[in-house]
Amino acid sequence: xxxxxxxxxxxxxxxxxxxxxxxxxxxxxxxxxxxxxxxxxxxxxxxxxxxxxxxxxxxxxxxxxxxxxxxxxxxxxxxxxxxxxxxxxxxxxxxxxxxxxxxxxxxxxxxxxxxxxxxxxxxxxxxxxxxxxxxxxxxxxxxxxxxxxxxxxxxxxxxxxxxxxxxxxxxxxxxxxxxxxxxxxxxxxxxxxxxxxxxxxxxxxxxxxxxxxxxxxxxxxxxxxxxxxxxxxxxxxxxxxxxxxxxxxxxxxxxxxxxxxxxxxxxxxxxxxxxxxxxxxxxxxxxxxxxxxxxxxxxxxxxxxxxxxxxxxxxxxxxxxxxxxxxxxxxxxxxxxxxxxxxxxxxxxxxxxxxxxxxxxxxxxxxxxxxxxxxxxxxxxxxxxxxxxxxxxxxxxxxxxxxxxxxxxxxxxxxxxxxxxxxxxxxxxxxxxxxxxxxxxxxxxxxxxxxxxxxxxxxxxxxxxxxxxxxxxxxxxxxxxxxxxxxxxxxxxxxxxxxxxxxxxxxxxxxxxxxxxxxxxxxxxxxxxxxxxxxxxxxxxxxxxxxxxxxxxxxxxxxxxxxxxxxxxxxxxxxxxxxxxxxxxxxxxxxxxxxxxxxxxxxxxxxxxxxxxxxxxxxxxxxxxxxxxxxxxxxxxxxxxxxxxxxxxxxxxxxxxxxxxxxxxxxxxxxxxxxxxxxxxxxxxxxxxxxxxxxxxxxxxxxxxxxxxxxxxxxxxxx
Amino acid sequence: xxxxxxxxxxxxxxxxxxxxxxxxxxxxxxxxxxxxxxxxxxxxxxxxxxxxxxxxxxxxxxxxxxxxxxxxxxxxxxxxxxxxxxxxxxxxxxxxxxxxxxxxxxxxxxxxxxxxxxxxxxxxxxxxxxxxxxxxxxxxxxxxxxxxxxxxxxxxxx
Ligand code: FES
Ligand code: FES
Numbered sequence: 001x002x003x004x005x006x007x008x009x010x011x012x013x014x015x016x017x018x019x020x021x022x023x024x025x026x027x028x029x030x031x032x033x034x035x036x037x038x039x040x041x042x043x044x045x046x047x048x049x050x051x052x053x054x055x056x057x058x059x060x061x062x063x064x065x066x067x068x069x070x071x072x073x074x075x076x077x078x079x080x081x082x083x084x085x086x087x088x089x090x091x092x093x094x095x096x097x098x099x100x101x102x103x104x105x106x107x108x109x110x111x112x113x114x115x116x117x118x119x120x121x122x123x124x125x126x127x128x129x130x131x132x133x134x135x136x137x138x139x140x141x142x143x144x145x146x147x148x149x150x151x152x153x154x155x156x157x158x159x160x161x162x163x164x165x166x167x168x169x170x171x172x173x174x175x176x177x178x179x180x181x182x183x184x185x186x187x188x189x190x191x192x193x194x195x196x197x198x199x200x201x202x203x204x205x206x207x208x209x210x211x212x213x214x215x216x217x218x219x220x221x222x223x224x225x226x227x228x229x230x231x232x233x234x235x236x237x238x239x240x241x242x243x244x245x246x247x248x249x250x251x252x253x254x255x256x257x258x259x260x261x262x263x264x265x266x267x268x269x270x271x272x273x274x275x276x277x278x279x280x281x282x283x284x285x286x287x288x289x290x291x292x293x294x295x296x297x298x299x300x301x302x303x304x305x306x307x308x309x310x311x312x313x314x315x316x317x318x319x320x321x322x323x324x325x326x327x328x329x330x331x332x333x334x335x336x337x338x339x340x341x342x343x344x345x346x347x348x349x350x351x352x353x354x355x356x357x358x359x360x361x362x363x364x365x366x367x368x369x370x371x372x373x374x375x376x377x378x379x380x381x382x383x384x385x386x387x388x389x390x391x392x393x394x395x396x397x398x399x400x401x402x403x404x405x406x407x408x409x410x411x412x413x414x415x416x417x418x419x420x421x422x423x424x425x426x427x428x429x430x431x432x433x434x435x436x437x438x439x440x441x442x443x444x445x446x447x448x449x450x451x452x453x454x455x456x457x458x459x460x461x462x463x464x465x466x467x468x469x470x471x472x473x474x475x476x477x478x479x480x481x482x483x484x485x486x487x488x489x490x491x492x493x494x495x496x497x498x499x500x501x502x503x504x505x506x507x508x509x510x511x512x513x514x515x516x517x518x519x520x521x522x523x524x525x526x527x528x529x530x531x532x533x534x535x536x537x538x539x540x541x542x543x544x545x546x547x548x549x550x551x552x553x554x555x556x557x558x559x560x561x562x563x564x565x566x567x568x569x570x571x572x573x574x575x576x577x578x579x580x581x582x583x584x585x586x587x588x589x590x591x592x593x594x595x596x597x598x599x600x601x602x603x604x605x606x607x608x609x610x611x612x613x614x615x616x617x618x619x620x621x622x623x624x625x626x627x628x629x630x631x632x633x634x635x636x637x638x639x640x641x642x643x644x645x646x647x648x649x650x651x652x653x654x655x656x657x658x659x660x661x662x663x664x665x666x667x668x669x670x671x672x673x674x675x676x677x678x679x680x681x682x683x684x685x686x687x688x689x690x691x692x693x694x695x696x697x698x699x700x701x702x703x704x705x706x707x708x709x710x711x712x713x714x715x716x717x718x719x
Numbered sequence: 720x721x722x723x724x725x726x727x728x729x730x731x732x733x734x735x736x737x738x739x740x741x742x743x744x745x746x747x748x749x750x751x752x753x754x755x756x757x758x759x760x761x762x763x764x765x766x767x768x769x770x771x772x773x774x775x776x777x778x779x780x781x782x783x784x785x786x787x788x789x790x791x792x793x794x795x796x797x798x799x800x801x802x803x804x805x806x807x808x809x810x811x812x813x814x815x816x817x818x819x820x821x822x823x824x825x826x827x828x829x830x831x832x833x834x835x836x837x838x839x840x841x842x843x844x845x846x847x848x849x850x851x852x853x854x855x856x857x858x859x860x861x862x863x864x865x866x867x868x869x870x871x872x873x874x875x876x877x
Contacts, residue, residue: 083819083856212815219820220808220827222755222795229754237749281745351759351767351855352821400757400821401855432760619815619861626857649764649853657846660859 033067033144033188035137062116063130065094065137067145071165071180073098073105075134078118078375079126080110081215082399082406083623084679085616086126088214092612093131096206097138097199098145099162100179102214110371110396112378120373122404122505127612128579128675135198143196148182201610201671208671210615215398225397227370228355232425235357236265237280238418239287241273242434245296246501246642253292261286267421274418276426284431299641301500306444307342314467315495317486321475329461329482333452335528341449341517343469343687343705345637346442346630347646348506349654352400353430354408354438358415360385365392365419369412372402377409381416392416403627404505408440433647440504441637443492445469447517451480457529459522459540466517468494470510473684476518477576479542500642507624508680511577512631516687516705519573523564523692524701532561533572533692545581545607549668550574553583553605556666564696569600571693573685578677580608584625584685586661588693592716595709597633597694599661604682606665609673621665621682628686629655634706726787728753729797739785743777744768746784747794755795755824759853766852769825769832770794776832795824798831806872807831810865818856826852830866840870 063077075094081087091105108114110121142162149167150157153175161170167182169175201208218224241253250271258275259266264286265276273290277283301309330336356369358381365385371377374394382389399406415428430438446467454460462483466474471490476483489495492509493502506512526536534554541547550572553559562568569588576582587601602625611617634653638645646652665682687705695701700715722739725732728751735750747753747770759767761780768780771793777786798805807827810816817823826849833840833848840848845866854862 083817085818212812213817215820216812216815216817217804219817219823220795220804220811221799222753222824224820225754226757226821228758231752231754279741279745279749281741349855350819350821351765351853352757352819353759398820401819403855429758432762615815619818619858622860623818623857626859627855648762649760650762654853654855655857655859656851656853657849657859657863660846660863663860 029187031069031183031185031187033141033183033186033190034064035141035144035190035192036064037133037137037192038062062118063134064116065134065141067141067179067183069180069183069185071104071178071183073100074108075105076108076115077130078110078112078115079130080121080372080374080396080399081107082121082372082402084126084620085213085613088211089127089612089616090131090134091214092206092211093135094138096204097135098142100165102206102211104165110374111393112374112395113393117375120376120407121402122372122407128677131612131675136192136194139196139198140190140192144188144190145179145182149177152177152182207612208610208614211613212615219398226352226355226400227357227368227397228352228427228429230357230368230397232357232359235425235427236276236278236422237283237427237429238274238276238415239280239283240414240428241287241290241292242437243294244643247297248294248642251293251295253290255290257291258286258289261289265422267418269421274414276418276422280427280429297642299500302640303344303636303638307446310444310468310498311446313495313498314488317465317488318490319484320471320487321483321485324461324482326461326463326482326484330452332454332460334455336450336452337521337524337528338450339448339521339524339703341447341520341703343445343513343516343631345444345503345639346506346635347436347439347637347652348403348405349435349652350401350403350405353432353435354406354411355427355429356412356415357425357427358412358419359425360416360419363387363391365416367392367394367412367416368397369394369409370399370406371396371409371412372399372404372406373409376407377412380409380413384413384417385420403507404509405439407504408438408502410438432649436637436646436648436652437644438502440502442506442509442512442631443468443470443494443499443503445513447513449517449521451521451525453525453529457531457536457539459525464518466514468498469513472509473511473514473575473577477543477546478522478537478540480540500639501644507627508577508684511575511684512628512687515573515575515684516691519575519685519688520691520701520703523572523688523695527564530563533564534559535561537572537574546574546576546583549581549605549607550583552666552668553585553603556605556664557585557603559585565699566696569693569697571689571691571696573688573692575681575684577681577684580606580676580678580681582606582681582685584682584689586689586693588690588697590694590697590712592698595711595713595716597690597707597709597712599629599659599690599693601662601664602689603664604666604685605668606682607668607670608676608678608681610671610675611667611678612675614667617667617678618665620678622663624680624682625663625686626655626660628683629659629690631705632687632690632707634708636706636708722785724784724788726789727791729793737784740783742780743770743782743784743787743792744779747779753794753796757821757824759822759825764851764853765825766829767822767825769828769852771828771831774832774835776829793828795828798827806869807866810869810872811862814861814865814868816861816865817858822852822854822856826854826862830862830869833866834870834873838870838874840866842867
C-alpha cells in the first residue's frame, strides 16, 4: 500500500496505554469462539515512519469477533456509525467470510468498556484498513468451526463445508451441525495465523452485493438513540456561559438573577459558569439572565483579509514532490498560466450538534457522547476528573453526522466536570450557535500555481504551492516532466498565530482545496491550448486507472468534444482521495442577472477497488456530491477576529432540496483490487467541477470558494 | 405563565401543568420523554423538530405549548400503527433515504404534511414543500423518491 493513502491523517491524542489487556478480557468473557486481531500492520509501520510512538497501536489486539453459544456473531470495534453505513458493510464482510446470515451478525461499536482501543472513525479507514483485517479474522473463525465440526461429526475437515450457520458434510448434506451447537460450553481463543485465506471475489455471496441499511427501521420510527436521547433519573441539563469571541477573558459575571429561577442551580468555578435545570429550555433562558463582562481581544483579521494574513505568517514550505527542472520547462513552454486560488473557512454543520451526557458516581464516570473518537474522549475525561482511565467508560450511541467535526470533545469534558460537581447526571448539548463557535473549521487556504504547455498541448511544467489546506491531494497525477509541489503548513491545524480559531479535518481534508485549484488550472490550460477539456486531460495522463475513470464519466455524460467556453455549462474534474479515483462532470445553469447557479446534473465515476456494498457506496457518493455543492456555492464562515458572526443556518446556507442536481454515479467494477475509501472521495471534485462548468456557461473564472452569487456577479461585471 | 395544558399526543390524551410559553420541542423531549423529535437549530431553520399539529407540520422548537391546547399532536413515535410502519416510513427504509438518520423524523413528519396538501404530488411540489428541511448527509434525492412512492402507496389506501 502506498504511503500517500494515509497522508493527511493525524493522531492528535495518544492513549496512555492499551486499556484492555488480553488477560483481563478473558477473565470476563463468556463461552464462545474469539478471534482477536489487530488492524493494519501497514498502519503500524506507517506510524513508525511518522515517528508516532508504537504504544498508540496495541500490539496485542484492537478488535475481536465472537461467535456465541447462540450462534450469533458479534464484532467488537471502537469504530462508530455516523451515517456512513459501516454497520451494514462490516456486517456483510463478516457474514460472508463465515457463511452466515447478515442478520446473525451484531456490530458492537464505540463502547470503550466493551470494545478494544481504536483511534477513531475518520480518514475513510473503516472499510479499507479495518475491513481486510476483519475478513481475515472471519475466515479464521470459520476454520475453527470446521475443526470443531470435524471433531463433532468425525469427518475430516477437507470433506466439510459451511453454509447458513452450519458445518456440513459435503458428501451427505443432512450430516451437519450448527455453529451454536459447536460453540456450546467452549471458550476458544485464536489470533489470525495468516494461513487461512479469505474468500475470492468469485466466491462472494454477500459481499459486493447491494444491501439496504440495517439501522433504518430504528431511525424512521424515532427509536434510534442519539447521545441527547439518553434519559437518566435526576438528570440535569446544563448551559454553559460562552465568551463572545475566542481568546476573550471573563472580567465579571453577575449570576444573582439566574439563581433566582426556581429549580435552577448555578455553578461557578473560576471563569467556568454553568446553569443547570431539569428542563433544557429553562436552563437556557436562565443563562441569559447572567450579566457578564468580557475583555475581548482586538483584532483586525476578518474573513476578507485573512488570506493576506495567512500568506504573511505562513511557515517555510516543504517540497513534497519534485521532478525535472522547472526553469527548463518554463523555457520550453508555449504558453503559461499563473493563478492564485482561495477558499474560505467552512463549517462541518452536522444536523446533530455536539452532545454528551455524563454520570459520575464515586470514582467512576460513564459518558454517552456524539463523538468520532470515543477512546480519545475517555482519556480527556479521565484527565479532567483526575480519574484512572479504566474508571471512565464512553458509550457512543448513533451519531447524527460527523464529517471530521466530532473529533473535538469539549462538550464531553464539560458534562463530566459538571456531573462530578453536582453529583447528578448532566447533559451538555450545544445550541447551533455554540456548534458554529466551537467548530474546528476547514481551514481557509491559498494555492498558487504556475504551469505551462508546449505547442503540442502537453503540460511541461507545474509549480504548485499550497498554504494551510494541508498535504492531502496536493500532488498531481498528470504526466508532467518538470514539476514541484510545495506545501506550507502541511496540516489542517495551523501554526500558532495563523488561524484566529480552531481548524480541523473536514471530509477529505485538504483535498477539496487542492483539487479545486489543480483542476481549475488544468481547465485553464486546456482553454489556452484550444483543446477539449476531457481530451486535454487524456493527452496529459498516463495513469491507466485515471484514464479509465475519466473515460467512463465522459461516456456516461455523453460528452462531446468542445472548446471552452462553449456556453453549454459543462465542466470536468478529476481527483484521487483515500486510494479512490474519481472523475466528475457537471452541467450548470448560471443566471447572469442574479449570479445564481443551478447545478442541473452531475455524473460521477469512481474506481474504489473492491466494493463491499455497492448500494452503500452509491449513497456515499450521492452524499459527497450533495454536501460538496455547499462548499462550492455558499458555505463560508463570517468572522471578525475571534468573533464568529455565523451563528445559524440563516446565514450559513447548506444545500437544500431545490439545489439538488440529477446525480448519476458509476462504480467501476474492480473486484480483485483492495477496497479503498468511499465516504470522502467524490466530494473532492465538487469545487472544480462547478467552477469549470460556470466558466463554460458564462466565460468567467472563479478563483475563490464558495462561488456565491455575489462573487459571480462581481466576476461577470469585470468582463 | 404556568397553566394546565391538555392535548392529544399520538392519539392519547395528556395533561400537564407547566409554563405554557415553553416550546413544544422541549416538553416533548423532556417532560413527556419522546426523544424521536430532534433539535437541530432551535430557530425554525432546519426542520429537525417537525411534528404534526392537527395533521399539519409545525416546527416544535418555535411552537409554544399554549398553541397546542386542545389539539392533536403527532410525533414520529405515533406514525406507525399497530406495529405496522406508515407508508412513508416504509418507503424511507426501502429507498435508503437516510444516512445518519438525525434529520429523518423531521423529514417524515414534514412529508406527511406535504402529502396532506398534495396527495398526488409532482416532484416540484415535493421539493417546494420539503425545501426548508435540511439534511447534511445528502439523502435528498432518495427522500424525494421515497415520498413519491409513499404517495402512491397511500393512494391505494395503505
Ligand atoms: S430545531 Fe426546529 S427548525 Fe431546527
Ligand atoms: S441523514 Fe444525516 S442529516 Fe439527514
